[in-house]
Amino acid sequence: MPRNLDLTSLRSFVAVAETGGVTRASGVLNLTQSAVSMQLKRLEDSVGLALLDRSGRSVALTSAGEQLLSYARRMLDLNDEAIGKMTDTAFEGDLVLGVPHDIVYPAIPQVLRRFAAEFPRIRVQLVSSFTRNLKELFARGEAHFILTTEDGCDQGGETLVRKPLVWIGAPGGSAWRERPLRLAFGNHCIFRAGAQAALDRAGVPWEMAVDTMSDRTIEATVSADLAVHAVIAGTEGPHVEVINHGGALPELTSQRINLYARPMVRSEVSDGMAGLIRQHFRMM
Structure with a gap:
């Protein structure tokens, strides 16, 4: 049998x-x-x-x-x-979720997969951009949910987790030893000014190796061991690693990952998405 x-x-x-x-x-x-x-x-x-x-x-x-x-x-x-x-024939429609580029992985694919299983008739549009852009999108009523990376949390937001920023570089790389330290950050990256200020306080000279709007350009430069970058701990990609610098680079501040949600007609849908987001990000 x-x-x-x-x-x-x-x-x-x-x-x-x-x-x-x-x-x-x-x-x-x-x-x-x-x-x-x-x-x-x-x-x-x-x-x-x-x-x-x-x-x-x-x-x-x-x-x-x-x-x-x-x-x-x-x-x-x-x-x-x-x-x-x-x-499931009760829930149909569209939902817009905004997420900063650097925290899409590893949580968001799992959130989308489980949400699609629970609400297969809801179409989710994922918008990936910088925190500033996403907050403007949310303020205009053009997104139902957004995640942000911020020092604080505005009224109506919910902090899901607070994690330190870490320096990342190429696996086994040596770019972090170079002086001036070569940095790769996006033009609108909110981590950029804080990382530069931390280096200034520590007396570490630096220069911008990449000044771009493209995350792909940053990833390519860092993975090629031509510069270093900073991300929230636990969100580093597969082609880079956290730098074990032994104190040669300054420690960076912590960042909040915040959730902002707009009330929806179908509270079950809203609660379902918010619950999955909370669950996966609090596991970080």
């Missing part, structure tokens, strides 16, 4: 794989850690294979786990699509 994979266990397995651990996965799924662990054990028993390598300090997938992950994602996507098509 054919055996069936349990979708609930598969959902826990995918969450652990995507978040890197049982603790974070339990937060995403709104389950206890023991419940997630039990579902993982049930899934491993059903396939008769170890799916997770628990020998290290962090959870890693075994080769069997890597193979199952691809199937699990497709099965869950198909399940969510079917449930959404068959049951």
